């Protein structure tokens with residue numbers, strides 16, 4: 001049993017990690033208003049007064065466009081707060097686990113990214129997340145960074161829920177067809193990370209998403225076909241393709257192709273992440289049964 005201090009316990013990912021790990025470990029999960037990680041002195045005091053084996057950071061300023069305008073807050077939450085966390089955990093000889101993103105890449109490689117590919121963020125969000133990674137990995141060799149992308153799960157609606165919902169209501173369905181990535185089921189992330197509570201597993205940087213990649217449109221059409229199979233009254237399983245360039249409301253540039261290889265994670269834990277299709281099927285089955 002590990003003693004886990006989890007910050008950001010009401011986020012899409014944090015809530016799942018707190019619930020799943022709470023079944024087997026001693027989890028203290030904090031969210032706003034108990035903790036505002038942008039208040040660095042308060043965060044430092046909270047950490048110094050806490051004892052734990054594992055410190056997990058589920059907080060982030062995840063609104064990519066807002067990060068362009070609220071630059072100071074983005075840097076504080078995404079980089080300076082994890083810096084403090086990584087230092088506190090290092091001082092205690094504990095392990096800090098930080099969550100990062102495929103947006104550290106520019107998305108033009110043309111094949112799946114591995115952990116040894118250098119980051120080249122296109123947005124302030126990506127730059128601040130990369131900084132948070134660097135602080136974490138520099139603070140202690142046992143610390144970990146897991147990069148996820150396109151997170152979905154039961155704790156907060158994501159693209160999958162939105163597209164099924166729109167189809168049930170008979171609304172017009174459109175999705176970007178020329179941006180691809182690797183969807184990540186929050187429940188699977190809990191399983192992938194848990195083995196690393198064992199200090200014998202190495203620290204470092206890992207890509208942690210479901211295997212394979214797809215466009216937003218393929219992700220949505222797969223979800224709609226599965227929903228129909230489950231008896232959900234979707235009105236259509238087809239989505240009109242649109243281009244990334246059509247998204248005039250996007251402020252920050254998005255990396256076009258960010259499939260991530262999960263070979264390193266599979267090697268460290270001994271089991272490969274299942275495909276994104278299996279993960280989406282499983283999620284929808286749980287949601288609609």
Ligand SMILES: NC(=O)c1ccc[n+]([C@@H]2O[C@H](COP(=O)([O-])OP(=O)(O)OC[C@H]3O[C@@H](n4cnc5c(N)ncnc54)[C@H](OP(=O)(O)O)[C@@H]3O)[C@@H](O)[C@H]2O)c1
Pocket residue numbers: 008009010011012013014031032035036037038039058059060061062077099100101102103129148149150151152156
């Ligand atoms: N969602 C994705 O598709 C995606 C993709 C790639 C990487 N990631 C990474 O995955 C991790 C988890 O993200 P998520 O998907 O779970 O997003 P999320 O639902 O937005 O969770 C982030 C949490 O951080 C909290 N937070 C933000 N600023 C805070 C502050 N100053 N003090 C305390 N809490 C604060 C938010 O609380 P409020 O709601 O109160 O603001 C929210 O609960 C992040 O590191 C993110 O960068 C996510």
